Amino acid sequence: xxxxxxxxxxxxxxxxxxxxxxxxxxxxxxxxxxxxxxxxxxxxxxxxxxxxxxxxxxxxxxxxxxxxxxxxxxxxxxxxxxxxxxxxxxxxxxxxxxxxxxxxxxxxxxxxxxxxxxxxxxxxxxxxxxxxxxxxxxxxxxxxxxxxxxxxxxxxxxxxxxxxxxxxxxxxxxxxxxxxxxxxxxxxxxxxxxxxxxxxxxxxxxxxxxxxxxxxxxxxxxxxxxxxxxxxxxxxxxxxxxxxxxxxxxxxxxxxxxxxxxxxxxxxxxxxxxxxxxxxxxxxxxxxxxxxxxxxxxxxxxxxxxxxxxxxxxxxxxxxxxx
Amino acid sequence: xxxxxxxxxxxxxxxxxxxxxxxxxxxxxxxxxxxxxxxxxxxxxxxxxxxxxxxxxxxxxxxxxxxxxxxxxxxxxxxxxxxxxxxxxxxxxxxxxxxxxxxxxxxxxxxxxxxxxxxxxxxxxxxxxxxxxxxxxxxxxxxxxxxxxxxxxxxxxxxxxxxxxxxxxxxxxxxxxxxxxxxxxxxxxxxxxxxxxxxxxxxxxxxxxxxxxxxxxxxxxxxxxxxxxxxxxxxxxxxxxxxxxxxxxxxxxxxxxxxxxxxxxxxxxxxxxxxxxxxxxxxxxxxxxxxxxxxxxxxxxxxxxxxxxxxxxxxxxxxxxxxxxxxxxxxxxxxxxxxxxxxxxxxxxxxxxxxxxxxxxxxxxxxxxxxxxxxxxxxxxxxxxxxxxxxxxxxxxxxxxxxxxxxxxxxxxxxxxxxxxxxxxxxxxxxxxxxxxxxxxxxxxxxxxxxxxxxxxxxxxxxxxxxxxxxxxxxxxxxxxxxxxxxxxxxxxxxxxxxxxxxxxxxxxxxxxxxxxxxxxxxxxxxxxxxxxxxxxxxxxxxxxxxxxxxxxxxxxxxxxxxxxxxxxxxxxxxxxxxxxxxxxxxxxxxxxxxxxxxxxxxxxxxxxxxxxxxxxxxxxxxxxxxxxxxxxxxxxxxxx
Numbered sequence: 001x002x003x004x005x006x007x008x009x010x011x012x013x014x015x016x017x018x019x020x021x022x023x024x025x026x027x028x029x030x031x032x033x034x035x036x037x038x039x040x041x042x043x044x045x046x047x048x049x050x051x052x053x054x055x056x057x058x059x060x061x062x063x064x065x066x067x068x069x070x071x072x073x074x075x076x077x078x079x080x081x082x083x084x085x086x087x088x089x090x091x092x093x094x095x096x097x098x099x100x101x102x103x104x105x106x107x108x109x110x111x112x113x114x115x116x117x118x119x120x121x122x123x124x125x126x127x128x129x130x131x132x133x134x135x136x137x138x139x140x141x142x143x144x145x146x147x148x149x150x151x152x153x154x155x156x157x158x159x160x161x162x163x164x165x166x167x168x169x170x171x172x173x174x175x176x177x178x179x180x181x182x183x184x185x186x187x188x189x190x191x192x193x194x195x196x197x198x199x200x201x202x203x204x205x206x207x208x209x210x211x212x213x214x215x216x217x218x219x220x221x222x223x224x225x226x227x228x229x230x231x232x233x234x235x236x237x238x239x240x241x242x243x244x245x246x247x248x249x250x251x252x253x254x255x256x257x258x259x260x261x262x263x264x265x266x267x268x269x270x271x272x273x274x275x276x277x278x279x280x281x282x283x284x285x286x287x288x289x290x291x292x293x294x295x296x297x298x299x300x301x302x303x304x305x306x307x308x309x310x311x312x313x314x315x316x317x318x319x320x321x322x323x
Numbered sequence: 324x325x326x327x328x329x330x331x332x333x334x335x336x337x338x339x340x341x342x343x344x345x346x347x348x349x350x351x352x353x354x355x356x357x358x359x360x361x362x363x364x365x366x367x368x369x370x371x372x373x374x375x376x377x378x379x380x381x382x383x384x385x386x387x388x389x390x391x392x393x394x395x396x397x398x399x400x401x402x403x404x405x406x407x408x409x410x411x412x413x414x415x416x417x418x419x420x421x422x423x424x425x426x427x428x429x430x431x432x433x434x435x436x437x438x439x440x441x442x443x444x445x446x447x448x449x450x451x452x453x454x455x456x457x458x459x460x461x462x463x464x465x466x467x468x469x470x471x472x473x474x475x476x477x478x479x480x481x482x483x484x485x486x487x488x489x490x491x492x493x494x495x496x497x498x499x500x501x502x503x504x505x506x507x508x509x510x511x512x513x514x515x516x517x518x519x520x521x522x523x524x525x526x527x528x529x530x531x532x533x534x535x536x537x538x539x540x541x542x543x544x545x546x547x548x549x550x551x552x553x554x555x556x557x558x559x560x561x562x563x564x565x566x567x568x569x570x571x572x573x574x575x576x577x578x579x580x581x582x583x584x585x586x587x588x589x590x591x592x593x594x595x596x597x598x599x600x601x602x603x604x605x606x607x608x609x610x611x612x613x614x615x616x617x618x619x620x621x622x623x624x625x626x627x628x629x630x631x632x633x634x635x636x637x638x639x640x641x642x643x644x645x646x647x648x649x650x651x652x653x654x655x656x657x658x659x660x661x662x663x664x665x666x667x668x669x670x671x672x673x674x675x676x677x678x679x680x681x682x683x684x685x686x687x688x689x690x691x692x693x694x695x696x697x698x699x700x701x702x703x704x705x706x707x708x709x710x711x712x713x714x715x716x717x718x719x720x721x722x723x724x725x726x727x728x729x730x731x732x733x734x735x736x737x738x739x740x741x742x743x744x745x746x747x748x749x750x751x752x753x754x755x756x757x758x759x760x761x762x763x764x765x766x767x768x769x770x771x772x773x774x775x776x777x778x779x780x781x782x783x784x785x786x787x788x789x790x791x792x793x794x795x796x797x798x799x800x801x802x803x804x805x806x807x808x809x810x811x812x813x814x815x816x817x818x819x820x821x822x823x824x825x826x827x828x829x830x831x832x833x834x835x836x837x838x839x840x841x842x843x844x845x846x847x848x849x850x851x852x853x854x855x856x857x858x859x860x861x862x863x864x865x866x867x868x869x870x871x872x873x874x875x876x877x878x879x880x881x882x883x884x885x886x887x888x889x890x891x892x893x894x895x896x897x898x899x900x901x902x903x904x905x906x907x908x909x910x911x912x913x914x915x916x917x918x919x920x921x922x923x924x925x926x927x928x929x930x931x932x933x934x935x936x937x938x939x940x941x942x943x944x945x946x947x948x949x950x951x952x953x954x955x956x957x958x959x960x961x962x963x964x
Binding site for chain 1: 347350351352353354355357358361362364365366367368369370371372373374745746749779782835836838839840842843845846847849850853854
């Protein structure tokens with residue numbers, strides 16, 4: 001335990017660091033605006049020196065993804081440095097960093113359940129990594145699932161205590177999770193994106209939303225290779241449900257917003273097979289839209305789209321763009 | 324090269340650790356690779372593609388060294404540190420060497436190599452034929468011509484001003500492997516220096532814990548890392564200096580005599596160090612004779628080679644001058660943004676503070692400091708105290724072991740010194756990555772700016788360079804820096820000395836608190852730095868990076884020999900313009916022109932016909948455009964009245 005002098009010094013340092021970071025904010029993303037909070041976290045992790053690179057990064061890296069990733073890497077190093085001791089505290093801070101940014105999107109009572117669960121697992125395991133992994137992947141909707149999950153996790157942790165979770169690989173895993181905290185929502189709900197990454201090419205926007213049973217013919221522009229489609233109000237349909245047909249070939253696509261945090265757990269959709277979505281939002285609210293790329297028939301001058309009449313009434317097939 | 328670096332870095336833990344510690348080190352290394360691979364794979368998903376992969380790889384390699392250094396600091400396992408660190412240095416220098424060869428050798432390096440080539444191929448020191456066929460030499464510099472003032476023989480021989488001893492040392496390496504062999508010779512001296520340095524630390528009573536904590540920063544950080552893989556006499560000289568000091572301290576003539584001889588033979592200026600050794604080694608007439616012979620020998624060699632005992636130097640350079648140049652040089656070597664210890668090798672700042680605790684420092688440190696006095700007193704007033712066209716700290720690399728010993732001794736005695744280690748390590752990692760990834764940027768023109776200042780100035784188009792102390796082109800930050808340094812040194816000198824036990828207790832108790840407060844102070848300073856950096860300053864130097872030039876050219880040209888002796892400026896002709904941030908107010912414009920000229924600034928025409936200065940007004944704070952309306956003009960600077 002730190003003595004009183006150390007505690008006072010740490011508090012003073014945290015206040016100064018938070019003020020310094022608050023003055024340094026240059027950009028409007030929730031991650032940039034959370035810099036003062038991150039400064040307090042690194043001081044709490046006993047790595048106050050990490051405040052300096054945070055300030056420098058905020059001031060010198062203009063490119064948004066590069067800046068956020070650099071902030072993430074600094075936080076990852078601070079957590080890796082601190083992860084060998086005070087596991088419950090480290091888990092507490094890690095869950096805050098992963099799930100409480102942006103703060104205005106946090107439903108406090110739901111998140112408190114997850115926070116308490118993660119701290120309990122870290123306490124029992126005497127290591128932060130498993131707790132942080134659970135904290136990352138636990139759903140806040142519905143809350144009862146989170147409660148059950150953590151009760152099971154705490155019980156399992158008693159059995160798993162002998163497994164050392166403070167080794168190099170555990171720290172690397174913890175670091176990797178923290179490094180991408182600016183997109184923690186994507187990590188939790190769209191982790192497939194990190195393996196099978198979505199890509200975008202130049203697009204010609206169409207923006208049609210077709211109800212069940214509707215048919216439509218569209219001229220294909222020159223050099224177009226693929227059609228970008230997604231579903232709307234189809235998140236409860238199982239994976240692989242045919243939403244319609246393109247020149248007779250079936251179209252399958254997930255709901256456009258099924259990876260949002262409120263919808264994800266209730267959804268039965270799968271990550272697109274040929275993903276074309278892009279990352280939206282920041283922190284725990286980050287998600288990827290479910291746009292899917294459908295290759296056009298070779299040499300087709302026009303395509304005929306027919307929407308499956310068997311779909312629910314409010315379902316829509318969204319024809320987003322040619323690519 | 325990447326694979327070779329990975330193999331070498333994988334071997335490194337075996338040099339230091341055994342058993343469980345070795346497993347831990349390898350696990351850490353594997354974890355770092357796993358983390359880096361993960362980040363690498365995932366960066367494309369989040370769209371973070373705006374970075375240089377080569378710099379990222381260098382960063383991972385340096386991070387790996389940092390991990391080993393951290394583990395070394397935390398463990399008490401490795402014994403026989405001298406050999407272990409020497410082997411580690413050999414491994415690391417082996418992989419840094421090809422990285423440095425990404426750019427052609429520069430500064431004095433090609434001249435040393437040319438002499439080596441001449442010795443190997445022609446068995447003489449005459450470089451005339453080398454210059455005639457310069458495209459076919461190993462220098463990779465087809466533009467190379469003799470340096471101004473290089474000695475010439477009666478029959479058209481062209482000699483180099485540089486002493487031939489270093490080229491002689493490089494002969495075997497060069498004969499076997501060409502340029503890489505020559506560089507490897509210097510690296511070998513770097514390895515010898517590391518071994519000798521650790522031994523010296525041990526001789527002077529520095530604990531193993533301190534050696535383990537500091538030595539990675541010393542051998543894998545600037546300036547030793549960069550001078551150990553480049554053709555300069557500084558690293559061999561540093562090795563000889565340490566060996567001479569050890570020999571004198573141990574009273575072993577067979578150690579100090581060859582070391583001192585090699586030291587003075589490397590470069591004539593090192594005779595000034597040798598002279599200061601004389602009172603410590605002369606105890607009988609025979610020794611005095613040996614010492615004097617050693618000091619006379621290099622002059623004899625140079626006289627035979629070039630016809631002058633002092634080569635391009637003169638005895639007048641030893642005469643005292645007015646006090647101001649000494650202060651310039653002294654504070655410049657410590658604080659200058661481009662060429663000072665504080666910004667280019669901050670660890671050795673602790674060595675400067677160690678001087679303030681003279682009485683409690685090891686005897687070897689005091690002996691070395693005394694031995695360096697004459698050299699420094701001669702160096703400080705020189706216009707080229709910063710080293711000219713070379714990597715930073717050229718002229719004081721020879722004393723880096725001395726400063727390292729001071730830093731180590733202070734680290735053992737002072738909690739503040741320990742608290743400073745984290746920011747120093749971060750800055751050193753940055754310098755190391757920068758120097759390995761972009762070796763050509765180790766050479767910086769002495770313009771009053773530095774790499775970081777230029778980078779930020781270009782990014783913000785605002786004068787960040789003025790916030791770095793510059794003694795090459797003195798600025799306000801230099802005055803502030805000098806005052807702060809003196810204010811820090813005074814209490815350091817009068818702080819109460821503690822006993823070993825109470826010292827350790829104090830260290831353990833308050834290190835964390837000091838570390839925290841230091842971080843808070845540094846954070847506040849950084850915020851102020853970025854805030855004031857974006858505001859206009861009181862002085863605009865027209866050649867600087869923050870000025871956006873539309874036409875015109877730099878004067879004197881960038882590679883003008885001894886450019887720092889000139890007032891720099893920007894040549895403009897009719898139609899050229901430039902813009903910069905300035906405060907509202909009345910300024911004195913410094914310029915030169917051969918005839919009348921008209922400029923427009925802030926929408927107002929100003930006739931310039933009485934050089935070297937004129938009064939101009941800036942109507943509002945913000946970006947100002949200055950246009951040359953008529954005539955030709957060399958604009959130097961603009962100062963707020």
